[in-house]
Amino acid sequence: KQEVTQIPAALSVPEGENLVLNCSFTDSAIYNLQWFRQDPGKGLTSLLLIQSSQREQTSGRLNASLDKSSGRSTLYIAASQPGDSATYLCAVSGGSNYKLTFGKGTLLTVNP
Amino acid sequence: DAMVIQNPRYQVTQFGKPVTLSCSQTLNHNVMYWYQQKSSQAPKLLFHYYDKDFNNEADTPDNFQSRRPNTSFCFLDIRSPGLGDAAMYLCATSRDPGDNIQYFGAGTRLSVL
Numbered sequence: 001k002q003e004v005t006q007i008p009a010a011l012s013v014p015e016g017e018n019l020v021l022n023c024s025f026t027d028s029a030i031y032n033l034q035w036f037r038q039d040p041g042k043g044l045t046s047l048l049l050i051q052s053s054q055r056e057q058t059s060g061r062l063n064a065s066l067d068k069s070s071g072r073s074t075l076y077i078a079a080s081q082p083g084d085s086a087t088y089l090c091a092v093s094g095g096s097n098y099k100l101t102f103g104k105g106t107l108l109t110v111n112p
Numbered sequence: 113d114a115m116v117i118q119n120p121r122y123q124v125t126q127f128g129k130p131v132t133l134s135c136s137q138t139l140n141h142n143v144m145y146w147y148q149q150k151s152s153q154a155p156k157l158l159f160h161y162y163d164k165d166f167n168n169e170a171d172t173p174d175n176f177q178s179r180r181p182n183t184s185f186c187f188l189d190i191r192s193p194g195l196g197d198a199a200m201y202l203c204a205t206s207r208d209p210g211d212n213i214q215y216f217g218a219g220t221r222l223s224v225l
Contacts, residue, residue, distance in 0.1 A: 004154070031210070043202055044155070044216040089154070098209045102154035
């Protein structure tokens with residue numbers, strides 16, 4: 001059974017700092033990995049999707065890497081802003097039904 | 113414009129009183145999903161429809177049912193809500209099962225009194 005762990009559970013940083021969020025998964029037989037953002041009381045917004053054959057994806061100030069063999073992914077946020085404050089979840093897909101398995105997320109607070 | 117729309121955004125029901133949550137999509141996607149997310153927990157897949165084929169997760173309680181009358185709409189029925197069913201319910205769609213770019217709605221927050 002796939003398990004996804006995100007560390008840390010919560011992170012508070014001053015504005016402008018570069019930061020890294022971590023995601024690990026137990027079964028390396030995945031199709032892809034996604035990073036989502038969730039604002040309080042809201043749904044999920046997909047940020048980046050990395051196919052299993054890829055090593056990284058970039059979108060603006062966000063960069064996500066994938067090391068499938070070690071079961072790890074990182075989300076790098078450059079020059080953080082208060083508007084980046086949210087919960088960030090990673091999810092991996094696998095199995096015969098391409099099911100997404102989520103981590104519990106990292107609650108990020110960027111202080112002005 | 114919102115592509116996956118969930119109604120209502122907030123729903124309050126009484127213990128044991130049936131409740132229905134609604135999801136609609138304008139993407140014409142084949143797959144629709146329902147997730148349950150409790151506070152500070154990971155979203156948990158309840159079931160999904162691939163077109164009209166219903167796929168239930170093994171550990172989804174019988175208390176939860178779903179209907180998909182057409183491509184655009186999918187409903188989550190909770191037959192007898194308990195206090196433990198209070199959660200955020202998220203609907204998502206994808207073009208195909210292997211297309212794992214899932215588009216999520218804003219969610220419905222369910223409270224059970």
